[in-house]
Amino acid sequence: MTTPPNQDCQADYQVSFKKGKPDLLVGLKGEFSLKNLSAFARDIRQAISDPSIQGVTVDFSQVCYLDSAAALAFVQLEKEAAERKITCSLVNLSAEAKGIFSVIHPDALTLRPFKSEYSREGLVSQIGQASLSIGRDFVNFITFI
Numbered sequence: 337m338t339t340p341p342n343q344d345c346q347a348d349y350q351v352s353f354k355k356g357k358p359d360l361l362v363g364l365k366g367e368f369s370l371k372n373l374s375a376f377a378r379d380i381r382q383a384i385s386d387p388s389i390q391g392v393t394v395d396f397s398q399v400c401y402l403d404s405a406a407a408l409a410f411v412q413l414e415k416e417a418a419e420r421k422i423t424c425s426l427v428n429l430s431a432e433a434k435g436i437f438s439v440i441h442p443d444a445l446t447l448r449p450f451k452s453e454y455s456r457e458g459l460v461s462q463i464g465q466a467s468l469s470i471g472r473d474f475v476n477f478i479t480f481i
Contacts, residue, residue, distance in 0.1 A: 345400035348372070351379045359391035360384065365398040368406035377409045384417055392417055397428035407436045415442065 346366035354361040362380060384392055394410065410426065417424040429437065
């Protein structure tokens, strides 16, 4: 999360759109955080849904507060744009915002969480395996002491 917003920071957010041929400039102003994430993401998604848009530039020059949830939303919007063959660039990021974006690993967002294989063993087999594991752990514990 970036530093807390200062007194000069606009507590709300504003998203402005400037359409050029064939690109769209998205100007951001104010605070972008978990509290307004769904609203600003919806606004931007709606604007880039225009099929004539081939590129989107998101200008962060007037953003005074950005948290990790909002940064993840921008990464997701960037990914959605790429899936639709729309080039997307984030410009004028502050050093703090760059730091937040640098710790987000887009590949980790697409990987499925680890889940052990589903066991088709019966209840008695599962109880037996669990008992063996407990026994081994007990032996290891006693050996350690």
